[in-house]
Amino acid sequence: MQPTIYDIAKKTGFSITTVSKVLNNYPDVSDKTRAKILKTIEEIGYHPNSHARALMTKKYWTIGVVFIEQLDIGIKHPFFNAVIESFRKRVGGFGYDLLLVSKNIENERRSYLERFQHRGVDGVIVVSPQNYDEEVKELVEHEMPSVFIDINSKDVSVVNSDNHYGSILVVDYLYSLGHRKIAHIAGAEETLAGKDRLKGYRDAIAKYQLNLPESYIENGGYFDSVGGQKAMDKLLLLKNRPTAVYVAGDLMALGAMKSIRKHGLKIPEDISIVGYDDIELAVHSTPSLTTIRQNTDLIGAQAADLLLQQINAKKKIPIGMTVPVELIIRESTIDIKKC
Template identity: 50%
Template sequence: MVTIYDIAKHSGYSIATVSKALNNKGVSEKAKKKILASVKELGYTPNSSARTLATNKSWMIGVVFGETLGIGIAHPFFSEVIEAFKRHAELYGYDLLFVSRHMGLQQETYKHLLHRGVDGIIVIQAFGEDELSGVSQPIPTVYIDRPTNKPGSVHSDNKAGSLLAVKHFVENGHTKIAHIMGDPENFAGRERLNGFKEAMELHDLPIQENYIVNGGFYGYAGGREAMIRLLSLKERPTAVYVAGDEMAIAAMKVTKEWGLRVPEDISFIGFDDVKLAQHVDPPLTTIKQDKELIGQQSAILLLDKINNKDKTTAVDRKVIPVSLVKRESVYSLK
């Protein structure tokens, strides 16, 4: 099997120079051209162990889920984000190491990843306080879907999404607007709730406390239970803004089970734009999170932190724009 040492001997350059050329770092075009020619001529395929020795990297990124539903990557939002992250990381030769979801966001998780020698960590949907702190050997870390006190986070503009949702309802003549929120322990849930309240005030609409219901951690069951509470009110809302598509789909289903029409009797707007949203009846109007961009920007930020450990990263927090996707779940009262 051809090794990096063979490439060095064939090209006439040192192992260190060959390693830099293979990783696109700091070598002249002349050296790079000659080394790549040797790679092609000898049919070299990078060996992970040799590459680790040559670069002092494991070329491994740890993936940690800190979500409460316990379904991890099976959640449609997370699965699309991590797939986008994976595609971008693979372009730079990185593999992913998924930590058991049962480990959660604990000190033991960090120690496990430290033992495995990962170059960086991506934490997805962390709840509560950051427990990966107070360690003597920090690993470059980026959080998806929540900001932290430490540098490195990527999340959607949740508040802007709420403003778009309420505005769309108002443009269609709705004033009795309810909100099924995500659990306030979650950053996105809090931000979407704050955005909802801000939007209602912006349009001079009253905020009825019984119109704000906690749907929990973005699951189907939570959306169903929250909607039953709204349907049980003496004066029902004509429109419901739901903090997650899975909850919104459940809310629409239970509304129809109660003999009401969607959207004629009650309109709905979700948040996420998961693939299923366009296939339900009626197709769900929703706030689209750019999952591809979230994954890509998370990878770029983490790789920048990995490659510049001793430097301050230029951008430590990235807020990804959202957009309104109009479908058929909002009825015009005008």
């Protein structure tokens, strides 16, 4: 017979309430008491039944995960993967599991909200929404605790990287290397990242009064390598070819580098390239990619903390957080003043 919470209470001499507080990570238990109860749990091999735990705490101990992005690659995207892994570790430390849902249940298509209500979750994290569609709006407006990554809203908790400043850092750096013909491969403008990074690029170009042609901006689409390659192909057809290209995502940058090599040019000798994200592939590319590093560990952890705060308060708490970025200098850029 499996041991129960009552067996733990009897063996330790503490009340059911105290044991329950330890099991559910409540802070108002002394370290000595917590250590004794945890030791006893390990000794007797106690594993709480999830249904009983839910009844006892009035929580499902589950957090729903939604990916909304055009490429339909979801968690396989390196940036999203890293953020969710950080988020998972943080909430897992407090006893929560993650639930990635399908909107199809019993051969019926249901909204994300309906699916979460059907399965039972304590809160939801929504990663990388495009412009609001009805399903995103439904999650924003519902009372269920939620946190969003890469969205602008005053109605919910949001965690975003400082996309605008990241672009400023790139142009500042390229300008310091002597580049004056700096092009930009932008991400889709219906995404927050694409829009903010493009605005940062425009603001930085204006700061240096570079007066660059509009043809120096190419849309790379939804941050994939194919979009980056096609955009770079177009830039290379320009009569007044850029000496440097700032690409709004590392996967797009890798595609752009492929295009440059296909045209018989060298990186960085002929064209310098800067990406954005600092995915793992960036350091392993040839040459290694200069890029803007997003702090995925901090994004995931802060998103987790904001959501747990709402779950514990049993209400939505609209808070916006911006996570700093940093420039990572590698081999794909060159000082043309020294060439």
